[in-house]
Amino acid sequence: MSTQEKLKVSRRQFMGMSGALVLGMYLPVGKLAAKAGVSAAGKVNAFLVIAPDNSITFYNPFIEMGQGTYTSIPTLVAEELDADLSAMQIAQAPHGDDYKIMFNNTVRFTGGSLSVRSSYETMRRAGATARAMLINAAAEKWQVKASDCKTEPGFVINQSTGDKLSYGELAPLAATQTVPEDLPLKESKDFRLIGKPVKRTDSLAKATGTANFGIDTQIDGMLVAVVKQSPVFGGKVKSFDAAAVKDMPGVKWVDPIPDGVAVIADNYWHALKAIQALPVSFDEGANAKFSSAAYLQSLQDNLDTAGVNVENKGDVATALKSAETKLTADYHVPFLAHATLEPMNCTALVTDNNCTVWAPNQGADFVAGTAAGITGLPLDAITVETPFLGGGFGRRFLMDFVAQAVTLAKAHKGIPIKVVWSREEDTQHDFYRPMTAARYRAGLDANGKPVALHVTNVGEGPMGRLNPEFLADPKIDTTVVEGVEKQPYEIANHKLDYVHMPLSPVPIGYWRSVAHSVNGFIKESFIDEMAHAAKKDPVAFRLSMLSNSPRFAAVLKKAAAMADWNPSVVEKNGVKHAMGVSLHESFGSLVAQVAEVSIENKKINVHKVWCVVDCGFAVNPAIVKMQMESALAFGLSAAMGEEITMEKGRVRQTNFHTYPILMGKDMPEVETEIINSGATMGGVGEIGTPPIASAVCNALFTLTGKRIRTLPLSKTDLNA
Amino acid sequence: MTQLMINGKAYDVDVEDDMPLLWVIRDVIGFTGTKFGCGMGLCGACSIHIDGNVARSCITPVAAAKGKNITTIEGLGTPDNPHPVQQAWAESDVPQCGYCQSGQIMAAASLLKENPKPNEDDIKNGMTNYCRCGTYLQIHAAVKKASDLIGDES
Ligand code: FES
Numbered sequence: 001m002s003t004q005e006k007l008k009v010s011r012r013q014f015m016g017m018s019g020a021l022v023l024g025m026y027l028p029v030g031k032l033a034a035k036a037g038v039s040a041a042g043k044v045n046a047f048l049v050i051a052p053d054n055s056i057t058f059y060n061p062f063i064e065m066g067q068g069t070y071t072s073i074p075t076l077v078a079e080e081l082d083a084d085l086s087a088m089q090i091a092q093a094p095h096g097d098d099y100k101i102m103f104n105n106t107v108r109f110t111g112g113s114l115s116v117r118s119s120y121e122t123m124r125r126a127g128a129t130a131r132a133m134l135i136n137a138a139a140e141k142w143q144v145k146a147s148d149c150k151t152e153p154g155f156v157i158n159q160s161t162g163d164k165l166s167y168g169e170l171a172p173l174a175a176t177q178t179v180p181e182d183l184p185l186k187e188s189k190d191f192r193l194i195g196k197p198v199k200r201t202d203s204l205a206k207a208t209g210t211a212n213f214g215i216d217t218q219i220d221g222m223l224v225a226v227v228k229q230s231p232v233f234g235g236k237v238k239s240f241d242a243a244a245v246k247d248m249p250g251v252k253w254v255d256p257i258p259d260g261v262a263v264i265a266d267n268y269w270h271a272l273k274a275i276q277a278l279p280v281s282f283d284e285g286a287n288a289k290f291s292s293a294a295y296l297q298s299l300q301d302n303l304d305t306a307g308v309n310v311e312n313k314g315d316v317a318t319a320l321k322s323a324e325t326k327l328t329a330d331y332h333v334p335f336l337a338h339a340t341l342e343p344m345n346c347t348a349l350v351t352d353n354n355c356t357v358w359a360p361n362q363g364a365d366f367v368a369g370t371a372a373g374i375t376g377l378p379l380d381a382i383t384v385e386t387p388f389l390g391g392g393f394g395r396r397f398l399m400d401f402v403a404q405a406v407t408l409a410k411a412h413k414g415i416p417i418k419v420v421w422s423r424e425e426d427t428q429h430d431f432y433r434p435m436t437a438a439r440y441r442a443g444l445d446a447n448g449k450p451v452a453l454h455v456t457n458v459g460e461g462p463m464g465r466l467n468p469e470f471l472a473d474p475k476i477d478t479t480v481v482e483g484v485e486k487q488p489y490e491i492a493n494h495k496l497d498y499v500h501m502p503l504s505p506v507p508i509g510y511w512r513s514v515a516h517s518v519n520g521f522i523k524e525s526f527i528d529e530m531a532h533a534a535k536k537d538p539v540a541f542r543l544s545m546l547s548n549s550p551r552f553a554a555v556l557k558k559a560a561a562m563a564d565w566n567p568s569v570v571e572k573n574g575v576k577h578a579m580g581v582s583l584h585e586s587f588g589s590l591v592a593q594v595a596e597v598s599i600e601n602k603k604i605n606v607h608k609v610w611c612v613v614d615c616g617f618a619v620n621p622a623i624v625k626m627q628m629e630s631a632l633a634f635g636l637s638a639a640m641g642e643e644i645t646m647e648k649g650r651v652r653q654t655n656f657h658t659y660p661i662l663m664g665k666d667m668p669e670v671e672t673e674i675i676n677s678g679a680t681m682g683g684v685g686e687i688g689t690p691p692i693a694s695a696v697c698n699a700l701f702t703l704t705g706k707r708i709r710t711l712p713l714s715k716t717d718l719n720a
Numbered sequence: 721m722t723q724l725m726i727n728g729k730a731y732d733v734d735v736e737d738d739m740p741l742l743w744v745i746r747d748v749i750g751f752t753g754t755k756f757g758c759g760m761g762l763c764g765a766c767s768i769h770i771d772g773n774v775a776r777s778c779i780t781p782v783a784a785a786k787g788k789n790i791t792t793i794e795g796l797g798t799p800d801n802p803h804p805v806q807q808a809w810a811e812s813d814v815p816q817c818g819y820c821q822s823g824q825i826m827a828a829a830s831l832l833k834e835n836p837k838p839n840e841d842d843i844k845n846g847m848t849n850y851c852r853c854g855t856y857l858q859i860h861a862a863v864k865k866a867s868d869l870i871g872d873e874s
Pocket residue numbers: 755756757758759760761762763764765766767776777778779
């Protein structure tokens with residue numbers, strides 16, 4: 001995505017904000033526009049508003065779901081604007097074309113670990129532009145050259161007289177300046193904030209209960225709806241008996257929603273009690289026979305199917321035949337739920353001419369589009385309010401819960417309705433990380449050198465299902481093969497095949513790191529199998545295949561050095577400990593992890609994880625480290641105990657007792673180092689997830705001699 | 721009518737006795753700092769204090785809190801005047817998404833009241849609330865920091 005477009009002026013008016021410098025970006029985007037706020041008419045989609053009262057408001061096109069975008073993105077602006085980050089107000093930008101700053105200004109969402117790297121230049125340019133206009137305004141006032149002025153956070157200084165004017169004082173005059181083009185950006189040696197562990201902007205609000213989440217939305221006259229969706233995917237409501245619950249406390253209405261029914265009441269508890277009591281029967285439809293076990297069987301039955309060839313180098317068949325040592329292994333991974341701690345929820349208010357939606361979402365335009373589709377209102381009649389998200393992890397791209405709220409609010413115009421899912425609905429109606437199976441076959445020569453690798457991945461990916469327009473080749477679903485594809489390991493003959501196995505009726509979606517979560521586990525476990533078959537140290541074995549990939553080698557070496565890597569079992573206080581290693585590239589960044597693991601009374605303890613990341617350049621190293629911990633906890637949680645299974649077309653797990661997530665006492669110590677290699681900036685929010693499962697399982701192999709080829713570990717008997 | 725004492729103020733609410741305190745606090749009275757995560761007493765997002773002891777409000781019927789002092793995150797401290805635990809949390813940038821953190825902080829404040837100088841194991845075993853964002857190490861460090869802050873104050 002290009003961030004190099006020229007900046008261009010346009011003057012529009014900003015609502016009711018007299019004398020403010022309003023810097024917006026508009027289509028064809030990448031262009032900046034400045035506006036002097038004068039009268040009331042018209043709506044300007046601003047990125048940055050500097051008001052005469054010295055307040056600086058930044059409208060963030062990226063949502064905050066924990067990953068730090070309310071800190072890292074405004075940091076980019078504040079750096080070039082020369083403003084204090086703590087003095088800036090961060091607000092969520094509304095929906096609309098003006099904020100579509102990704103992929104050549106076609107789309108805006110928060111995900112794909114793209115926020116910082118996709119806007120690194122655009123945001124800095126916005127800050128630099130505003131600063132130049134403030135300087136030009138000061139120069140005009142003082143009748144000096146712009147080059148005689150400098151800035152310090154929040155002020156322009158007259159270098160010869162020492163006079164200073166605040167940004168707020170200069171805002172009205174700055175708004176009349178020409179928007180400068182081709183401004184130079186700061187050199188990295190002059191960075192004040194970028195590259196530094198700048199403090200988060202949202203900590204105090206989140207520590208005092210004042211941060212507003214979607215589920216906290218409160219509007220006068222608001223009612224609460226609790227839903228019951230068809231337990232079988234794709235089932236329809238046959239009938240329900242509203243009369244049976246209408247006299248229960250607080251109950252107002254019982255309404256149909258897509259694939260389900262909702263009770264609307266004065267509060268959550270009343271709506272929940274009523275929906276639990278509501279007699280409802282479903283037409284389960286054609287999917288009532290689906291089971292995840294049978295689906296797994298169909299995946300496993302196709303591990304030798306030719307499928308679609310994704311990569312083919314050399315002659316794998318011949319090389320495998322003549323290899324001295326051959327090994328084959330089958331792996332599979334289960335369906336997973338996102339389990340955001342804040343359950344799905346959405347509030348909507350529909351009138352004849354307008355619709356407002358308060359929705360935790362990973363794309364305001366998706367919300368607006370959904371609301372427009374249901375209400376028939378034009379997009380500019382839709383307002384989207386995006387509060388903090390209580391976790392996203394890819395779940396809140398999907399708009400099912402938004403559709404429910406808007407559907408109900410449309411049926412009850414003028415009444416704000418908040419849909420809140422129970423944890424059980426949330427667990428049973430997710431868009432799951434798909435189940436995937438793989439067969440790996442490898443050949444080693446007499447010296448243990450890998451000569452051939454043939455991989456077959458069988459499954460269906462979320463991109464092919466949800467966004468086929470993004471697939472470079474419609475037959476190859478990247479979100480099944482990413483992470484096995486384009487590997488750095490030098491193996492003369494290698495081949496990757498993809499077998500498409502449609503998963504209908506199961507809803508599938510993007511789950512933190514998508515298929516990398518699958519392939520990081522499988523590929524790095526199998527590489528470990530190869531190392532052991534070659535009787536080589538797993539770190540040295542990997543390094544022997546990385547002579548042309550110095551960045552990979554560097555992260556791996558550093559992780560091994562930090563961990564004081566030891567491939568053997570070590571006894572500590574009478575308990576056997578072992579280390580496992582893993583190395584994986586995703587979202588343009590490289591991560592190596594070494595995990596130290598022991599087993600005591602059949603319980604797996606992950607004691608410590610050493611983690612090295614090369615994301616090119618870390619804009620906020622503190623946040624990068626936190627994201628490594630967060631993402632590896634997410635991957636470890638899944639590896640340890642998460643699994644969604646389906647029988648008779650329905651999900652069997654309900655709440656955290658059947659879908660257990662990692663608890664604090666099981667969190668390993670984590671030590672993270674960042675390598676600023678200067679390579680193209682990669683993503684950060686997801687990359688810590690893919691390697692952790694294999695690092696742990698590789699350690700478990702050293703410890704027990706048992707190779708783990710499926711997850712979660714909770715169903716593996718390590719003593720067997 | 722049931723009278724509840726929340727954050728030092730009396731509220732008269734007209735609710736059934738079995739309604740969980742969580743929903744009275746959030747939906748009837750309107751304090752939204754206390755969160756809903758599971759409704760089964762598993763995750764701790766709904767943690768509050770009843771007479772100074774931590775309780776999971778999603779499984780505490782309102783009847784059980786009559787005549788008792790209820791404290792929510794809003795009553796523990798405010799942005800202008802944070803409780804030492806909140807201060808430690810904010811200074812250490814503990815929260816990521818933040819959704820679990822009200823509950824974590826209420827649990828931590830109660831733990832520190834019982835045991836002002838907890839060791840590492842006391843903290844690991846005493847802090848049982850879930851964090852889907854995996855901020856556990858930061859939570860554990862912040863409990864320690866809060867313990868120091870409280871120690872310095874007294
Ligand atoms: S919501 Fe009360 S413990 Fe989870």
